[in-house]
Amino acid sequence: MNAVTTENLNLWFGNQQVLNGITFAVNKGEVVAFLGPSGCGKSTLLRVLGGIIPKITPARVEGKVYLFDSPLEETKAGAIDLMSQEGSLLSWRTALENTQLGMEILGRRNHRNKAQELLQKVGLNGFCQRLPRELSGGMRQRVALAATLITQPELLLMDEPLANLDSLTRESMWQLIEELINQNLIKTALFVTHSIEEAVVLANRIFRMSSCPCRIIEDVPVEIPRPRIKSNGALDPSCLELANYLRAKIRGDQ
Amino acid sequence: MKDKRILLPLLTALLLTVGFEIGLELANVSRFILPKPSLVLKALSENWPWIFANLKVTVQEAIVGFGLSLILGVGLALSYLFLPQLEPIIVPLAVAIRNVPFVAIAPILFITLGYGQTPKILIVMIVSFFPIMANTAAGFQSVNKYQLERFTVLRASRWQLFTKLQLPTALPFFATGVDVAASNIIISAIVGELLGTTQGLGFVILMSVSQFRFALLMAAVVVTTVVSILLTWFFQIATRNLFKKWL
Ligand SMILES: Nc1ncnc2c1ncn2[C@@H]1O[C@H](COP(=O)(O)OP(=O)(O)OP(=O)(O)O)[C@@H](O)[C@H]1O
Ligand SMILES: [Mg+2]
Numbered sequence: 001m002n003a004v005t006t007e008n009l010n011l012w013f014g015n016q017q018v019l020n021g022i023t024f025a026v027n028k029g030e031v032v033a034f035l036g037p038s039g040c041g042k043s044t045l046l047r048v049l050g051g052i053i054p055k056i057t058p059a060r061v062e063g064k065v066y067l068f069d070s071p072l073e074e075t076k077a078g079a080i081d082l083m084s085q086e087g088s089l090l091s092w093r094t095a096l097e098n099t100q101l102g103m104e105i106l107g108r109r110n111h112r113n114k115a116q117e118l119l120q121k122v123g124l125n126g127f128c129q130r131l132p133r134e135l136s137g138g139m140r141q142r143v144a145l146a147a148t149l150i151t152q153p154e155l156l157l158m159d160e161p162l163a164n165l166d167s168l169t170r171e172s173m174w175q176l177i178e179e180l181i182n183q184n185l186i187k188t189a190l191f192v193t194h195s196i197e198e199a200v201v202l203a204n205r206i207f208r209m210s211s212c213p214c215r216i217i218e219d220v221p222v223e224i225p226r227p228r229i230k231s232n233g234a235l236d237p238s239c240l241e242l243a244n245y246l247r248a249k250i251r252g253d254q
Numbered sequence: 255m256k257d258k259r260i261l262l263p264l265l266t267a268l269l270l271t272v273g274f275e276i277g278l279e280l281a282n283v284s285r286f287i288l289p290k291p292s293l294v295l296k297a298l299s300e301n302w303p304w305i306f307a308n309l310k311v312t313v314q315e316a317i318v319g320f321g322l323s324l325i326l327g328v329g330l331a332l333s334y335l336f337l338p339q340l341e342p343i344i345v346p347l348a349v350a351i352r353n354v355p356f357v358a359i360a361p362i363l364f365i366t367l368g369y370g371q372t373p374k375i376l377i378v379m380i381v382s383f384f385p386i387m388a389n390t391a392a393g394f395q396s397v398n399k400y401q402l403e404r405f406t407v408l409r410a411s412r413w414q415l416f417t418k419l420q421l422p423t424a425l426p427f428f429a430t431g432v433d434v435a436a437s438n439i440i441i442s443a444i445v446g447e448l449l450g451t452t453q454g455l456g457f458v459i460l461m462s463v464s465q466f467r468f469a470l471l472m473a474a475v476v477v478t479t480v481v482s483i484l485l486t487w488f489f490q491i492a493t494r495n496l497f498k499k500w501l
Contacts, residue, residue: 047403050403050406050407051406051407051409052403052406052407055406056402056403056406077408077409078408078409080407080408081404081407081408082403082404082407084400084403084404086400087398087399087400087401088398088400088401088404090401090418090419090422092422092499092500101418102408104414104418105405105408105409105410105414105418106408151408157407
């Protein structure tokens with residue numbers, strides 16, 4: 001079954017075309033990275049898939065989006081969740097309360113234990129009662145991740161989720177995300193990143209995007225077995241190889 | 255730390271009082287121009303029952319007007335949060351009302367509402383509802399973009415969006431509005447009284463001026479200032495404590 005399908009998706013903000021015939025199909029269970037120049041329309045694409053555009057951000061959208069083979073508008077609440085690079089935690093809620101938010105919104109019960117469990121899973125045991133401002137940037141993104149997992153969304157959208165972290169923290173997050181993928185806690189996921197290594201380490205497929213108006217110019221499968229990060233923190237050599245290959249290609253585009 | 259914040263201003267006030275006392279004595283300033291603090295204190299203690307009775311009237315006007323302005327300000331902000339089509343009607347109207355020179359329309363107020371407390375309460379309301387409305391509304395608009403987007407993706411209902419995101423986001427803004435508004439309520443009530451009344455601190459001021467009792471006038475001024483500061487403080491501390499979690 002396809003988790004996400006788009007057919008000839010075009011999008012304009014006023015006169016500016018931002019998406020240009022985006023067509024792709026992502027299978028259930030795949031993790032896809034969008035890699036492309038700044039301002040090309042990656043966030044815009046994610047926002048369309050999340051139903052944010054055109055609902056709260058006006059834009060002219062043409063083309064079709066299907067989630068699990070039904071039109072986007074018909075998918076049930078809770079099927080999708082979104083993680084951004086910052087600020088998605090509510091400052092007045094503790095880590096635990098932030099983790100529970102999605103369940104409250106969906107009107108589901110019995111979420112306290114589950115939230116605790118997830119916070120433990122992302123390595124934040126003992127930080128449940130902390131407010132976001134009492135956590136480091138990396139810890140906040142761990143909470144944000146736990147918060148998106150609690151409702152077990154079929155599709156997880158992540159817009160540069162690790163962009164604000166230092167490189168060591170980011171690599172520890174790669175390890176965590178790989179574990180969550182292996183445990184099937186992260187099911188189908190689409191994420192945007194500017195880091196070629198991140199795309200190579202986390203994704204099963206990488207969509208290389210053109211500059212604005214954005215098209216998919218290459219669909220690169222990543223068939224490197226997991227875990228791609230060794231227990232000593234080193235990346236699998238094939239990851240580095242693929243990253244170098246992609247880097248050369250992206251240079252060539254410019 | 256906290257003691258210092260209270261102690262230092264008190265000490266400053268004391269030093270100023272003593273300084274004025276000595277300064278005015280040495281410079282031999284007429285008590286009809288600027289009465290010495292000791293004379294002011296004497297006038298205050300001699301007339302305290304009368305001042306206090308009038309103080310109660312003014313404070314009552316200030317607090318009732320303030321309470322009503324909370325209801326009105328928050329009510330208006332809420333009404334155009336939920337019915338955005340009302341915003342272009344409410345906001346310009348509120349701005350207009352806020353800027354009406356009530357000194358000029360005072361006669362109308364007094365003819366229609368009498369010389370009692372009602373027109374003063376109305377004036378307090380006119381002055382204080384606006385910062386509360388404007389700040390609360392700005393708070394509703396300040397919702398974090400990423401949070402709003404996540405709520406949208408999760409298909410939060412309008413009510414969930416309000417209770418779980420917009421309202422908590424707006425609370426610190428509302429608290430600021432309360433601060434601004436509260437610091438003006440006593441002054442507004444007194445201005446209302448100066449325009450026509452038979453009671454309140456404004457009346458005390460009017461009487462002492464017309465009878466050339468400048469020590470009494472200064473006593474009223476001191477009482478006004480102190481009460482205004484205390485009330486502002488009270489509301490500041492009350493909102494700070496009430497909304498601690500969200501600030
Ligand atoms: N709400 C909006 N209204 C008008 N134009 C917009 C809006 N959002 C994005 N754009 C425009 O669409 C284009 C793509 O923006 P988008 O944020 O999707 O890029 P991006 O690929 O995510 O960039 P980055 O990598 O820097 O995050 C940009 O030219 C931007 O100016
Ligand atoms: Mg972006």
